[in-house]
Amino acid sequence: MRIFITGETGYISNRLYANLCLKQENYSINKKSIRNESLNRLDFTDMDIVIHTAALVHKKESKYSKDLYFDINVALTKELALKAKREKVKQFIFISTMAVFGNQEGCINSGSSIEPVTFYGQSKLVAEEAIKELEDEHFKVAIVRPPMVYGPNCPGNYTLLSKLSKKTPIFPLVENERSMIFIDNLIELIYQLIQNEESGIFHPQDPQYINTSSMVREISEVHGKSIYFSVFAGKVLKKLIGHKGLYQKVFSDLYYAKELSSYKDNSYQKYNLKQAITITEREQ
Incomplete structure (x- = not known):
């Protein structure tokens, strides 16, 4: 299995890379930043899966324009997904966010409205919609909307x-x-999405x-x-x-x-x- 992870220094990408390398000896994993890298120089022709974790996040939005969020989180994501599809990647896993639900409080369920209010949440939702349009029987799209992620460092x-x-x-x-999710529980979910060749939208969280x-x-x-x-x-x-x-x-x-975060037997909640x-x- 050949996997490309975007985000060279990101928290999720680093932990994901380290854990996937330990889980499967037959995984060949490449991790790289795409922010300062021309996508034309990347070659996905031998890749089976692209996991897109890179994004503009954890910034004070008053200092960053909406256009910048959309350039990085939407335009770059769509360009990456198009390239992956053209070069016969089988599965595209996109790390989105709970922020697509906006300023809601209490319980989020299958009937909750999706109304992001931040540039980050808005850009992630538009990116989701753009890559879902590319999905077909040969190009599976899995969207993961984690709540707050915590873990070492x-x-x-x-x-x-x-x-x-x-x-x-x-x-x-x-x-x-x-709802929060321990980083290794999130990584276990991603691992299972890979193993099961999944597509769809997923809302993981810790067991309690x-x-x-x-x-x-x-x-x-x-x-x-x-x-x-x-x-x-x-x-x-x-x-x-x-x-x-x-x-x-x-x-x-x-x-x-x-029930929204349920996936198979919930064994991802290790x-x-x-x-x-x-x-x-x-x-x-």
Whole structure:
């Protein structure tokens, strides 16, 4: 099996490359940045699968134009998929995002509206639509919409929570539910999509919904640290900044319905929260 992964320095691409190399000796894997590389110089004629992880993401959108997001996340994706199809690649796996659902709260299910509000979410949705139009019996397209991805040395909010968990003696007790996915669970899903030659849209998540306070507790326990979780602090925090974006990203409810993330026997969900946090913190 010959696989090309886009994204030379990305978090998902690096972990994916390392794990796929370990999973199958008969995989031949090439990983490369396409941002500064002319697609004309890439040769997919011997490739079976292209996994497109590269994107413009984790940027303050006020500093980046909508055109830049669409140039990188849409135009480049479509050009890559067209090239893959022309050169007889059998499967194109596209890493999209939960952000295509926009600013919804609570449960996202099969009837939820798709209304992205950020340039990132909008560009990912347009890219999805563009590559789905290319699909046929010889060119399978699998679209993966992960929620927040966490794991060893990951970017984003998990790192902030991890640092806070090691320092603070008190943390707000908030009863929320969020979909997240441990990086190795995401990679296992991608591996199964390859093995099963899948097409379609997939919404993976960890086997249980994540409660922010519980995640902080698990992190602190790995490091042998005790934290007091305060109901009062949780209420004060919500009153003071409950309307702020940071609170919404960390403490609000946002999760996929279980049936939406179901895939075969759900064996891609190899690690539960405790196992994932232990692996993450010990590899930091």
